[in-house]
Amino acid sequence: MLSISTDNKLPRSPHLVTPLPGPRAQAIVERDRTVTSPSYTRDYPLVVARGEGCMLEDVDGNVFLDMTAGIAVTATGHAHPEVVRAIQNQAANLLHMSGTDFYYEPMVNLAEKLAQHAPFPQGGKVFFTNSGAESNEGAIKLARYYTGRSLIVAFLGAFHGRTYGAMSLTGSKVVQRAGFGSLVPGITHIPYGTHASLDYLEQQLFSSMVPPQEVAAIFVEPIQGEGGYIVPEDGFLARLREICDRHGILMVVDEVQSGMGRTGRLFAIEHWGVMPDIITSAKGIASGLPLGAIISRPELMTWPPGSHATTFGGNPVACAGALATLNLLEGGLMTNATQMGELLQAGLRKLSEQFPQISPPRGKGLMVAVDLWDGEGNLNPQLRDSILHGAFHRGLLLLGCGKAAIRFCPPLIIDQEQINIAISIIKEVLLQR
Numbered sequence: 046m047l048s049i050s051t052d053n054k055l056p057r058s059p060h061l062v063t064p065l066p067g068p069r070a071q072a073i074v075e076r077d078r079t080v081t082s083p084s085y086t087r088d089y090p091l092v093v094a095r096g097e098g099c100m101l102e103d104v105d106g107n108v109f110l111d112m113t114a115g116i117a118v119t120a121t122g123h124a125h126p127e128v129v130r131a132i133q134n135q136a137a138n139l140l141h142m143s144g145t146d147f148y149y150e151p152m153v154n155l156a157e158k159l160a161q162h163a164p165f166p167q168g169g170k171v172f173f174t175n176s177g178a179e180s181n182e183g184a185i186k187l188a189r190y191y192t193g194r195s196l197i198v199a200f201l202g203a204f205h206g207r208t209y210g211a212m213s214l215t216g217s218k219v220v221q222r223a224g225f226g227s228l229v230p231g232i233t234h235i236p237y238g239t240h241a242s243l244d245y246l247e248q249q250l251f252s253s254m255v256p257p258q259e260v261a262a263i264f265v266e267p268i269q270g271e272g273g274y275i276v277p278e279d280g281f282l283a284r285l286r287e288i289c290d291r292h293g294i295l296m297v298v299d300e301v302q303s304g305m306g307r308t309g310r311l312f313a314i315e316h317w318g319v320m321p322d323i324i325t326s327a328k329g330i331a332s333g334l335p336l337g338a339i340i341s342r343p344e345l346m347t348w349p350p351g352s353h354a355t356t357f358g359g360n361p362v363a364c365a366g367a368l369a370t371l372n373l374l375e376g377g378l379m380t381n382a383t384q385m386g387e388l389l390q391a392g393l394r395k396l397s398e399q400f401p402q403i404s405p406p407r408g409k410g411l412m413v414a415v416d417l418w419d420g421e422g423n424l425n426p427q428l429r430d431s432i433l434h435g436a437f438h439r440g441l442l443l444l445g446c447g448k449a450a451i452r453f454c455p456p457l458i459i460d461q462e463q464i465n466i467a468i469s470i471i472k473e474v475l476l477q478r
Contacts, residue, residue: 055100058466059440060108066090067105088430088444089437096123099456099463101442111442112455112467117270117302117412120329121373122456128332128369135365142361144173145354151364158371162311163340164320170346173359174337177301177327178206181264183339183353184325185210185229188262188295190348196255198246198263198294200237202272202447205264205299205325214264217271237269238277243284257292262323267313270302273447274414276407282317295322295345301337302412305329306374306457309383309410316409332370336363378457379410385459386410392468393453400475402428413453414446424449428478435474441467 066074070092094104099122101109114120121128135151144152156171163169172187174180189195197214199205205214207221213229215221222228233255236242251257267282269275289296298321303313307329314321322345327337337358386409393406393415402425404416417429426449433451436443446452453467 055095055097055102055108057098057100057463059110059470061440062107063105065107065438066092067103067107069104073104089434091437091442098122098125099459107440109437109440109442110463110466110470112453113442113444114329114454114456115333116328116444117307117454118328119333120305120307120457121332121370121378122458123333125332125369125373125458127373128366131365131369132334132362135362139361141357143356144359145356149361151361151368152359155359155364155367155371158368159326159338159340160343162371163324164312164315165342166320168343169324169340170343172339172346172353172355173364174327174339174355175335175358176206176337177299177325178208178211179355179358180301180325180327180337180339181205181214181299182208182210184262184264184297184323185214186353187323187339187341187346187348188297190352191345192261192293192295194259194261195231196260197232198250198255198260199232199234200242200265200269201234202237202269202275203234203264203266203299204269204271205301237265237272238275238281240278240281240284243281243288247288251292257294260292260294262295262297263289264297264299266299266303267317268303268308268409268412270412270452271446273416273450274408274412274452275447276409282314282319286319286321289322297321297323297325299325301325301327302454305370306379306382307410307412307454308408309379309386311374311379313409313412330370331363331367334363334366336360336367374457381459382410382457385455385457385461385464386413388461388464389413389453389467392464396468396472396475399472402475402478408453411453411455411457411459414450416447417449417451431478432471432474435477436470439470439473441470 073092074090092104095102101111160169199214201216204217205211210229213232216234298314300312304326324340390406397403397405406415417425419425429449
C-alpha cells in the first residue's frame, strides 16, 4: 500500500522529481485502463496523492501548481484546515440521516445561509442535491410544475450536465449527446450571449416555432463555463430578464461553475444586477464534497411532499463543509478572487501582446480564459492541447474549454506569487514552440 508522508508541507511552487508520468503514476494509469469506464476524460496522466492550498502532489512526489481546482470545485483550496475540521467534527457525530425523511441542524443552517445570500428580495427556499446535473434536473421539474408549461429554451455552448434532463439542456459538444437516443422533449437551443440571439428568440423563434405562452423556463449560465468562459454582451442578461417577465417565463440561472465566489461575487449574476427566479448551484459550494442546491424565490417552490426527493443530497457532512466554505468566502476569499483575477488577466494580457497565438483574456474574478489561434486567426485546438501538456510537464495544471480555450479556475486562495509562476510557465511553453 502506497504511503506518502503528510508531515511536511508542500512547496508553494512546482517541484518535479521524476519524468512525467512517474513510475507509480504510470502503473496506476495502466491499472485504471483495465477497470474504469472509457467515458472519463483525462487530459494528461496526473495521479494525485494529496493536496494543500493551491498545490497538489502526485504519487511519485512531484508537486504541481493547480489552476483547475478540480474543475472549479475546491474553492477554498485543497484540504483547507477549517473545512477539514468542520468535516471531521460532523463525521464524528453524524454521517447520514436522510433529509428527505428527517431533520438535522446542519441542513437547516446551510439552507438559511444560502437563502440569506440569494439575490431575491424576500429570501429563498432551497432543495439540496448531490451535483450540478441533479440541480438542473430538479430545476426543470420545478419550472414545469410551477408554471404548468412544458417548453424550455437553452443556449448553444451551454453545459448543464450529462444526465438525461441536464444533457437535453446541454449544447456544448456533440460527443455528449451522440448515441444516446431520444432526449427530453420540448427543449430548444439558441445562440448565447448576444443581442442578435435575443432578436432571433423574439422575432423568429417565438413567432414561428415556440409559443412563448407555453415556455416554462429559459436556462442560462451568466458566464458560459464548458462553452469557453464566454461573458455575454452588456445588457444581454437584463434583456433576457425582461423577455421572461413579459411572457411569464421563469429565468433559471445555472451558477454551478460561476457561483460560490468564483467571480468575486457569491453568484455571478450579481455583477449585472439581474434577479433570477431559480439558481442552480454545486461544484464550489462544499470545497470538494458532493453537494448541490436549487435556490428559488420562495413563492415558486410549491411542489408537494414526495414530488421531488433525494437520499444523500444535503447530507450532514457535506453541509458542514459548505458552511465552513461560506464562512471563508464571507471572510475575504471573494475579495481575493477579484484582486487575483485582475492580476491574472493583466498577466495574460501581456502574454497576448507578446504572442499572437494567444487571445486577450476574458472573464470575471478567477473565472478567466484565453483562446489559442493559428497564424491565420483561426481557433487552434491542437495548439491549446499542446500548451496544456507543456504546462503539465513543467508542473502547472490547466484545463481546456470551448473550442480552443484554456480556462483558469484556481482555488480562491491563490496569491500573486503563484499567479506570476503560472504566467511564467505559460510564457516558457510558448517560447519553446
